[in-house]
Amino acid sequence: MPSGSSAKRERQYEHIKDSAKERGESNKRAKEIAARTVNKERARSGESRTASRSSTKDMSSAKRGGQRSHSGSGGPTKEQLYNEARQRNIKGRSGMTKGQLSRALGH
Known part of the structure; x- marks a missing residue:
């Protein structure tokens, strides 16, 4: 501490x-x-x-506190999807919704 x-x-x-x-x-x-x-x-x-x-x-x-830790959660956050899209160099990612990012990444 x-x-x-x-x-x-x-x-x-x-x-x-x-x-x-x-x-x-x-x-x-x-x-x-x-x-x-x-x-x-x-x-x-x-x-x-x-x-x-x-x-x-x-x-x-x-x-x-555990908002995304339970089973059946909404999966990765939009920010997490966006960061993955950036790493994969997916074009147009900044204007995409969470669902669009998920589809573009094949989740």
């Missing part, structure tokens, strides 16, 4: 780390997940000195 973090953030870090371990993540990966999540929450609530735009504008970790 970063120095100067509150007791609440310490508890949050431990809880997230333990949950990740229960899901089968390695100790190193569990620590990374916990640290990233807590740091993002600290940035969102103004507790950190610096914060990236994605940390402050994106939906909170708690709200997102």
Whole structure:
């Protein structure tokens, strides 16, 4: 945990780390997940000195919490499809909808 973090953030870090371990993540990966999540929450609530735009504008970790982790989800996000299309150099991808990107990629 970063120095100067509150007791609440310490508890949050431990809880997230333990949950990740229960899901089968390695100790190193569990620590990374916990640290990233807590740091993002600290940035969102103004507790950190610096914060990236994605940390402050994106939906909170708690709200997102498993939104796409359940079975039967909507598959990859539009952003994920777009990035794959960019890697494959698919023309016209910037104006495509999620469905069009999916079809162009053969998903």
